[in-house]
Amino acid sequence: MSYKSDIEIAQSTPMQDIREVAKTAGIPENKIELYGNYKAKVDFNLIDELRDVPDGKLILVTAITPTPAGEGKTTTTVGLADGLRKIGRKSMVALREPSLGPVFGVKGGAAGGGYAQVVPMEDINLHFTGDMHAIGAANNLLAAMIDNHIYQGNELGINPTQVTWHRCVDMNDRQLRNIVCGLNGKSNGVPREDSFDITVASEIMAILCLATDLVDLKEKLSKIVIGYTYDNKPVTAGDLKAAGAMAALLKDALKPNLVQTLEHTPAFVHGGPFANIAHGCNSVIATRTALKLADYVGTEAGFGADLGAEKFLDIKCRLAGLRPSAVVIVATVRALKHHGGAAKTRLSVEDLDALERGLPNLLQHVENITGVFRLPAVVAINRFPTDTEAELKLVEEKCRELGVNVALSEVWGKGGEGGMELAKEVIRLCEKENDFTYSYSLDSSIEEKIEAIARKIYRADGVEFLPAVRKQIKRLEKLGFGKLPVCMAKTQYSFSDNANLLGAPRNFRITVRDIKVSAGAGFIVALTGEIMTMPGLPKVPAAEMIDVDPTGKISGLF
DSSP states (O other), rough: OOOOOHHHHHHHOOOOOOOHHHHHHHHOOOGGEEESSOOOEEEETTTHHHSSOOOOEEEEESSSOOOTTOOOOHHHHHHHOOOOOOTTTTTTEOOOOOOHHHHTTTSOOOSSEEEEEESSSHHHHTTTTSSHHHHHHHHHHHHHHHHHHHHHOOOOOOEEEEEOHHHHHSSGGGGGGEEEOOOSGGGOOEEEOEEEEEGGGGGHHHHHHOOOOOOHHHHHHHTOOOEETTTOOOOEETTTTTTHHHHHHHTTTSSSSEETTOOOOOEEEEEOOOTTTTTOOHHHHHHHHHHHHOOOOEEEEESSIIIHHHIIIIIHHHHTTTOEOOOOOOOHHHHHHHTOOOOGGGGTOOOHHHHHHHHHHHHHHHHHIIISOOOOOOEEEOOHHHHHHHHHHHHHHHTTTTTTTEEEEEEEHHHGGGGGGHHHHHHHHHOOOOOOOOOOOOTTTOOOOOIIIIIIIIOOOOEEEEEHHHHHHHHHHHHTTTTSOEEEETTTTTEEEEOOOOOOOOEEEEEEEEEEEETTTTTEEEEETTTTOOOOOOOOOGGGGEOOOOOOOOEOOO
């Protein structure tokens, strides 16, 4: 049996002209800006013209805690949208843009897989329409204006040791985590310690994804706290008069990117914050526009439901006034056996004992969605050929004990046809009324919000706040930031802040080692455990496999 890689499947599947895709979606041609034949920017003002159109149903696709065995969340999201079209429903998909960091690091691409992909996958995985570069430029313009202000006399009294704004680059580069800049004489700036974040962790990315229009974008940019004065007063990007120039750099990046699936289902791919160090959701503008254009919109949130889904529901839905109709929780038998302690080399062998030990991970995610957030859910098993009937039956039985159905997803090998069973269950769930709620109240203190997430979602025994963190929390609450939602920065590999604790661990506490305000984005960021905002490359980075031939054909993306 011959095997095609994801990039070979994508390159061998004909694409529709993007103007035809726009027509399918109901987007007038005068509202798109072409980036070649297969990509387009969509006017962000289109949503104003559609304000009286009823919203479609919003479907969140999330997953179990990720493992090296893989889950296939993006693949399932794409295949679900194609499956909905196969059974006659008007659907769209709204995804995040991949970061170059994981593309050249571990993932090697993030546009779905097999016959459930968004295309052109090479463009989407690499420079795409330049959004990431625009965000990095806006971030670093602000950084340059901060240091220039200090150099030129420091009228605002910025304390160089209290600058909280970091530079960024869209690449995994551990060498830049901690640097000293402004060296070699007065003409080269004021020496100080600094650091780099990966671009997707920049507050600018979060702001772009949460802004509703250009005016809102500028307002949010102006509220960014870049640091503090010598008397501990916050200094903002507005104080530096930087918001206008930053917005000018971002005006095109704010427009959603229109592409297509391999089966020509319209897809927005826009914005790309990580869910382990940021809020993990695509842009509000793309989601809201899709809801006006389609009856069913599938969107994914990064990593497991304890990260991406929690932030999607507690932050994005709260700030944007969105209300999901159903949640899909993606799992694989292989990954569950990994959570149950099975060796990587034994994941293809039937092992009901390991599966049963790993199932609590899935069941805790299910309980969080249905019990804490009170949303209807379905478990999508991304089926592998080595999965046995006994293993699949065990998963189904355990999920049904919680009142949740299981649907087999075979979209990787069959595209939309393999997603029809899942699509039918999603439609059924969307017709049910739900009592969607959040995991905490905004009226709670910052510590209480973090405790609520840790206890309700992670099932921790509690939270340890380092002394410096408690001091910073008091300062933030005194400055009026206490009513903001919380964005947890935590390892994606465990419910805990220890990546080695698999399954559904108990008897642990979460340690918050740092806390900061993203005032422009409108949330507090709590950093836990050893999580870092600048990842590093692995021992063998995916970049070693990526190449381009003399004709310009790219290989090695997967």
